[in-house]
Amino acid sequence: MIKAGIIGATGYTGAELVRMLSAHPDVELTVITSRQYEGSPISDVYPSLSGRCELVCEAFDLETFCDRVDIAFTALPHKIPMDIVPGLLKGGVRVVDLSADFRFRNVADYEAWYQPHTASELSEKAVYGLCELYRDQIRDARVVGNPGCYPTTILLALVPLLKAGIIRAEGIISDSKSGVSGAGRGLSLGSHFCEANESFKAYKVDGHRHRPEIEEVLSAAHGDAVEITFIPHLIPATRGMLSTIYCTLVEGKTEDDARKVLAETYGASPFVRLREKGRVPDILHVQHTNFCDIGLASDARGGRLVVMSAIDNLLKGASGQAVQNMNIMAGLDERAGLL
Amino acid sequence: MIKAGIIGATGYTGAELVRMLSAHPDVELTVITSRQYEGSPISDVYPSLSGRCELVCEAFDLETFCDRVDIAFTALPHKIPMDIVPGLLKGGVRVVDLSADFRFRNVADYEAWYQPHTASELSEKAVYGLCELYRDQIRDARVVGNPGCYPTTILLALVPLLKAGIIRAEGIISDSKSGVSGAGRGLSLGSHFCEANESFKAYKVDGHRHRPEIEEVLSAAHGDAVEITFIPHLIPATRGMLSTIYCTLVEGKTEDDARKVLAETYGASPFVRLREKGRVPDILHVQHTNFCDIGLASDARGGRLVVMSAIDNLLKGASGQAVQNMNIMAGLDERAGLL
Amino acid sequence: MIKAGIIGATGYTGAELVRMLSAHPDVELTVITSRQYEGSPISDVYPSLSGRCELVCEAFDLETFCDRVDIAFTALPHKIPMDIVPGLLKGGVRVVDLSADFRFRNVADYEAWYQPHTASELSEKAVYGLCELYRDQIRDARVVGNPGCYPTTILLALVPLLKAGIIRAEGIISDSKSGVSGAGRGLSLGSHFCEANESFKAYKVDGHRHRPEIEEVLSAAHGDAVEITFIPHLIPATRGMLSTIYCTLVEGKTEDDARKVLAETYGASPFVRLREKGRVPDILHVQHTNFCDIGLASDARGGRLVVMSAIDNLLKGASGQAVQNMNIMAGLDERAGLL
């Protein structure tokens, strides 16, 4: 049994981790921490967890934490993990970090969009936890930077197509849509039921910090700088994320070529489902699952390829992928505890 | 043209007042005030109002307010109106108050559930603004205490039946349900989209302060103390309220008798719609309207009468009824600006 | 491994069974049937199931079905199971029937609300599959009549209280609310998104056929006829069901007594969670789970006890409880495949 601990267990992604790890056949969840809810049973904070997890939230204490844990999930606001993770590693604990702190190999990008990085060497050596594309590196990683939700939808869809020369690197547009849980459990007018219900709108149209994360990985895949247009929107639903991505086919390439490349890339990956021609991904089909559904359409007239990619933002877009990363790191069946 | 002002224009009920009064054929909306948004155009706070109202939120100043206004709507948290309303009256302004401060004739009830009343004499002389049942007193009122939303659903349904001796005063239960906007625009975990969406639950099961308001009016109608059981619930919808009320028929009385009494009571009231036998009220049918829909069912076995009553909590349950009160006070067609 | 088959796999309850049984550690799902979708992979009908179940819907053929199955789930419209189940039993297959056909010991009640029963002897010998209350009989049952969703909420809450003499048998009212999936996948104006969204209303106010099912079990528990008032409503949510039940406390009994009885009754039952004093059940907390959450409140003035009971109507109210029944019948851990 792998001993797992969660630092920051009371946000939405933390609670999903508690739920999954409590029921995971190969894991013993030994510690959960929370600053805000120290001393409270997690089932008081999330009544849905009662009867499933009897743990009480603790304050984080590095030493006792490391004694009880083989692998740590840090589900904390950006900036806190870079302070904590070095200590965890020294304590012999491997880490899946759900913040942005270890997602960037090029720390300058991180610093341009977030803040100065105090553990930049570690970040440069961390592995980007997009399971299907970095599986080999994840296996031996000490620190995995779990990808952002939007990047997960876009990168799973585009990296194979770019690498195979199916689509052009120029002019990519992602019109992306997220359920409200993507904004977390904190209070804000935008998350007020009466403002989000029956609403639909774009947000952060002047720049969302998932864009540099996407561009770093696309650029690496392409071997040259890739710039995209990325506009996120808010869906009046709790969970789910869909990116509708507009690309230009390389001269002579077709939707069928794209389909073939994706089928080959993901043939052995249990959590990527390629939709048949004429079928489209729907967030309804991936909610409460770790799947990423990808569909394709094309417009014969303009050489345009449209790639649609759907996930549950809290699972494949966060905690589900984190568990999948743990499974890979621990040599377990990638699907363990996730189906 | 009647000159109207709104004190506290930036909550949900205030914004509904702005919308209706701006389009009202007999009203000029001259002043809106807001502590929080002083200096902001109301259309910045509520973009839906842009192109409809060009007013800028002001700080409240009694003297200049009274100079520009014939009738004031106070859409403020409980406790503030009792401080402000006496001054408005002295300034020659009539008032429709949307808080609880002037709903109670028996100030002791108010004080038991809210706080000490600093204008109790005024409260005892104010008129309860349930338009269909207090129309005559409202006409000449200086201060109208606009009813709570739950009380509106329950009292419109029950007062005529109690008075006519159709139902017994004992054992009345109201299982009531409200859209989330009833909790206002303030931030709380309960109003967070992800907590309210796909949710349904009771709240304040140990006592909601609309109960004494309901009981005071029912008791007056009955001529003796009436006690009810009242359990409110939250609907995962923005607007709308339904009370399902369980009563006992007086021996020998029937659903048809109840229907006849309600039909007679509300025959000349444009905003109460009695549903035919076999039809039920639905919040969908009253949303964005000032109507109250009432339906009836009965269970032959137990002498049980079930009365269902639906409104839009922000309109007939608050701002719509406030405008209806103003129409009555000003001698206008009761429907003006409301259809 | 238990070999399981589903007859009628393409309704909402059938699809939930496919999902759970495909992932169940002790079950091999060997056959799924569908009249409408014969020949289609289930993942074409429910894309959410792709990557989880590769079965193709078959036409139902008694002989080949019985050869491949130890236990059958019949997820069919009322009336069809009574034709099919006798053959299954002869073929050596045990049955969990999700329709109403085997829920009634008193077949006359069934016939008054449904239709003539063509396998009435079998119905009289079937076991009512309310797991927590009929566990011992379920263990050896050949046919289990899986309870209706509303009855599950009401009976789990009331049977122990009635038996223990905490509440009176007279005057019980259940104001119940269900998510839209309770109406099934068939098309009707009432299930149209634009009619159900932002809507809330009662339905079947003149009599819902879950009432006789509830009354039969309550009467058996009480040892004398019990009649209730039962008004169902529709929640604008996909899943979840809450009953708010109004009872009269027996003289001298209290909310605490009720709490103690329920705690004792369900102490060893993993799927009933008693909420602490002051906490209420929320359908949000039971969605996508097999839990039933029960909460209590009381109104000191009237000797009134309010019992609230929440489930996921498709799981504890249908397919989850069906799997729980199978676990009990097969001697497995009651929780297997359900957490």
Added chain:
Amino acid sequence: MIKAGIIGATGYTGAELVRMLSAHPDVELTVITSRQYEGSPISDVYPSLSGRCELVCEAFDLETFCDRVDIAFTALPHKIPMDIVPGLLKGGVRVVDLSADFRFRNVADYEAWYQPHTASELSEKAVYGLCELYRDQIRDARVVGNPGCYPTTILLALVPLLKAGIIRAEGIISDSKSGVSGAGRGLSLGSHFCEANESFKAYKVDGHRHRPEIEEVLSAAHGDAVEITFIPHLIPATRGMLSTIYCTLVEGKTEDDARKVLAETYGASPFVRLREKGRVPDILHVQHTNFCDIGLASDARGGRLVVMSAIDNLLKGASGQAVQNMNIMAGLDERAGLL
């Protein structure tokens, strides 16, 4: 008073027309017709209309209809209007047609996407009822082809920018999203609450017939053929539509230039609201109104302009614009009955 009639009053757009025309200060609604609901009061079909309109649905009879009506609204499935409208014109009735039958000047486009046109001469002479852009022609039109909902969002946003040379005609992409009411009141699995709620997906990705309508008008504005990529999606909300449109700025042009052109174009148009820099349109702000809100963003790196355009699909996207067209045709204040 203008006498108005509605042919096909019981769909969602018909019902909105009934609601608005009943309350319109300059209109008498004299006839409503419905094949399906002949003989029923409209308030039986839409209980929300009770107390607002007492009309009974009639069968359509050309002669008696023309006697009682100055202007007709045809809210019928495509293909029926082209049979009926010629007779209405002969009967001296002016027509606002809400179907696609009279939207195309180039009938070949219509025939490629719909069916053979049996009144093609009439279609070529009809006026496209996009009020803000065709106001002068609408004034004297005998037949107005009321625009599709998606075209309304896209054309109001793009036509002025194209004409003024701000954006290039190549490579335009509209990622559009509609509430479920856009699919009408007919029953289909896609409109089932449980399939549309908490769902988000693209549809008709291989070609939606609003595309040729959009392209015809854009091409006319540009003076040369314009082709766009258009992908519609379904929002889990009843009403509202948002198009996020990706354009390329003409070399040297900026977001500010675009803003200025739109401000000038719509300065005198009461129903187009240009959002300030940094603000985005939200369907919540236009629901239940006839407004179209337009916002702009740009991505300095790529010369990309993003134009966002939001309407209520049933109002500015259908019935509201139809009333606005009638107002223009009748020489009324454009806003009459619409604020």
